[in-house]
Amino acid sequence: MGILTKLELEYDVDEVEKFLEFFRKMCDGFEPLIIKLGNDKMKYKEAINELETLAHNTAWAARRLSLDEVTDLCVFCEEMMAQAKRFEGPASEEFMDWMLLLGDQFEKYCKSYENDASVLAIFNPLIVNVPNVISR
Numbered sequence: 001m002g003i004l005t006k007l008e009l010e011y012d013v014d015e016v017e018k019f020l021e022f023f024r025k026m027c028d029g030f031e032p033l034i035i036k037l038g039n040d041k042m043k044y045k046e047a048i049n050e051l052e053t054l055a056h057n058t059a060w061a062a063r064r065l066s067l068d069e070v071t072d073l074c075v076f077c078e079e080m081m082a083q084a085k086r087f088e089g090p091a092s093e094e095f096m097d098w099m100l101l102l103g104d105q106f107e108k109y110c111k112s113y114e115n116d117a118s119v120l121a122i123f124n125p126l127i128v129n130v131p132n133v134i135s136r
Contacts, residue, residue: 001118002115002116002117002118003112003113003116003117003118003119003120004016004113004114004115004116005116007019007065007113011064011065015061015064015065016065018061019058019061019062019064019065019067019113020110020113020114021061022054022057022058022060022061023058023061023062023070023106023109023110023113024110024114025054025057026054026055026057026058026106026110027103027106027107027110029050029054030051030054030099030102030103030106030107031100031103033047033050033051033054034047034091034096034099034100034103035096037089037090037091037095037096037099038090038091038093038096039090040089040090041088041089041090043089043090044087044088044089044090044091044135045085045089048081048084048085048089049081049085051077051081051099052077052078052081052082052085055074055075055077055078055081056074056078058070058074059071059074059075059078062074069109069120069123070109073102073105073106073109077102077106080102080130083134084134084135087134087135088135089135090135090136091134091135091136092131092133092134092135092136093136094131094132094133095131095133095134095135097131098127098129098130098131101124101126101127102127104124105121105123105124105127108121108122109121
């Protein structure tokens with residue numbers, strides 16, 4: 001039995017669908033927002049706010065289903081966006097590369113659920129190497 005099937009048996013199907021909707025929306029928007037981070041100061045601030053909102057909404061939906069791994073990663077992303085707000089922007093290459101790594105992890109997690117995998121994708125330990133320089 002896959003992880004999606006288990007969720008659908010344990011929780012209301014509408015809650016599961018809401019989670020998947022939030023998660024897919026976040027994953028689809030992540031890369032374009034990362035690119036936006038590197039454009040200019042104004043777009044940097046907009047992208048940070050949008051990324052924070054997407055992570056917050058996905059964390060909310062994941063928390064309702066007791067999906068700790070997804071919730072924790074979303075909360076970590078929210079906290080990083082709060083830190084990034086302290087800078088003017090645009091984003092440094094190091095920060096953008098790290099954000100792409102984070103986005104890739106979200107995508108792997110999301111596909112694990114969408115494909116009803118037997119287990120959640122393995123966490124990439126390189127994500128813990130938070131960049132030293134966020135803004136250039």
